[in-house]
Amino acid sequence: MLVLLPPSEGKASSGRGTALKLESLSLPGLTEARRAVLDELAELCAGDEEKAREVLGLSEGLRGEIAKNTQLRSAGARPAGEIYTGVLYDALDLASLDTAAKRRASRSLLVFSGLWGAVRVTDRIPSYRCSMGVRLPGLGALGAHWRTPMAAALPEAAGDGLVLDLRSSAYTGAWKPKGEVAGRTATVRVLHAPTRKVVSHFNKATKGRIVRSLLAAGAAPAGPAELVETLRDLGYEVEVQEPARAGTAWALDVLVDEVH
Numbered sequence: 643m644l645v646l647l648p649p650s651e652g653k654a655s656s657g658r659g660t661a662l663k664l665e666s667l668s669l670p671g672l673t674e675a676r677r678a679v680l681d682e683l684a685e686l687c688a689g690d691e692e693k694a695r696e697v698l699g700l701s702e703g704l705r706g707e708i709a710k711n712t713q714l715r716s717a718g719a720r721p722a723g724e725i726y727t728g729v730l731y732d733a734l735d736l737a738s739l740d741t742a743a744k745r746r747a748s749r750s751l752l753v754f755s756g757l758w759g760a761v762r763v764t765d766r767i768p769s770y771r772c773s774m775g776v777r778l779p780g781l782g783a784l785g786a787h788w789r790t791p792m793a794a795a796l797p798e799a800a801g802d803g804l805v806l807d808l809r810s811s812a813y814t815g816a817w818k819p820k821g822e823v824a825g826r827t828a829t830v831r832v833l834h835a836p837t838r839k840v841v842s843h844f845n846k847a848t849k850g851r852i853v854r855s856l857l858a859a860g861a862a863p864a865g866p867a868e869l870v871e872t873l874r875d876l877g878y879e880v881e882v883q884e885p886a887r888a889g890t891a892w893a894l895d896v897l898v899d900e901v902h
Contacts, residue, residue: 754817
């Protein structure tokens, strides 16, 4: 099972660990694309601060994030699972999983990123600020920048198992499962049961809890149909839209009663 996650806007500090080793990150097919983004982002942030703030879409209060991006090659690097914070990652709470569940997380979780493309939670990265919606002056829109290298790297990472796609819309454009891979992909929405509306906060929190439940239970559904049964066994209320044609993903709605 491969679980695709969005990153978080907020990130923990880099700390004092060993500096980034770009070639040591997972999915080595993305290395050159990563280097291109890293080089331009660092150059942008070392230059005109106001231009960098505009390109990155940062508010005045987040101006300090620009300086952080100038030190990406020298700052301490920590496992991505410790760098990413926020509602989904708080609910997932990787640090409190038992050893076996942490091993499963290291194999199955893949976090998408405007800077790195995608990383595993054990990959050591520095804290940074660069969303997938950024358009760099030289490379252009990052979503488009990542499509070609992702098209080669991601099917290999997916192998022949289930792909559970929990990404937000900003990150789905960088890679869309196609063909046979799409047929064993499941996307998830979290809906407030009484209203059938998506609400951002508990959408993220519930997705984090779903991943935690699967990891803690040692669940290994082979495909979307088995995933549905597994989630129901774990206590989730799930509605399913099976694909109307081959080569399209399953759409799962997880219903929750409480907004929290």
